[in-house]
Amino acid sequence: MKRHAPATARNSQPLAEVLARELPASGLVLEVASGTGEHAVFMARRFPALDWQPSDCATDALHSVEAWAQDAGLANLRPAIALDAAAGEWPIEAADAVLCVNMVHISPWEATVGLFAGAGRLLPAGAPLIFYGPFIEDGVETAPSNRAFDQSLKARDPRWGLRRVADIDALAISQNLQRTARHEMPANNLVLVYRKH
Template identity: 65%
Template sequence: MKRHAPATARNREPIADVLADVLPSRGLVLEVASGTGEHCAFLAERFPALEWQPSDPDADALESIAAWTEGLANVRPPLALDACGEWPVDAADAVLCINMVHISPWAATLGLLAGAARLLPPGAPLVLYGPYRQRGVPTAPSNEQFELWLKDKSPEYGLRLVEDVTREAAARGLTLDRIVPMPANNLILVYKHDA
């Protein structure tokens, strides 16, 4: 059954515009935490020369991803993938993760960084999208409210500091390439796997 995330319609075009500058022209893009599957379906149509591998740890999400991507020749069947566990993928030319880091335990982010470092060839991108904090940069009131809502769901959730993510990425051989401000007080962080 298709699930729907209202934010997808608002952010998919700006995300795709950044990805057009970041993704390779060909190869496999692994999307970690694909959620409803709407982003994967949209991006697969926007970038038909790329092969897309959606994934999620949630069985209902996998069903929704399959429904959204049905009939798309450049999308592989969704995989059950927990960022903290074993990854059922051996290699990828890019890794994309939209709106997971803030709504999962910190251990999931560490698993994401370690998994991307294992899979990506030198120079390949790990692209993260979502709300983040930056030292010395005021956080939007809407993000402050969102964080309270996240903490109410789980004390392990919350907006992460870009500097913390970047430090842990660097420890795994991933270097921050760029930070792109996005609508609705979100950011895209692009890391490149060191040669």
């Protein structure tokens, strides 16, 4: 059953423009928390030299990814795999890049910790772990819409909420990754890029 996320249609092209500068020319991109699967199809089509591996921990998301992928019929889009970012073991051994869109604020902090640990295991030196979403930055005023979003997330689940970039930077260092880029995106979002030492 295909699911649709309106934000995906809005952010796919701006995100692809940044990814064109940050992704390797070839290899395998692991997308963690693929959600509906719309990004996976869009990016696999946009980057035909890259193999795209969608994943999610939710069964309904995996079904949606597969439905979108079946319609798209792209040779470089792999079947979606069940992956829980917080798990100590992942069903994939290596990747040349890891992409995570709009997950860290709608999951417990342990999922972000697990994501960095997993990326630390999978990625070769110099390879990117790329985040897209809303964040809180020290010294930068948080947009009112993001503050309201943060409050609504915490009301739904106290373990959720917008993350501080400083906390993510510190976590990265603990897993031998370092932030190498920050891209401002539409709708008060950021792309943060971390690379393996």
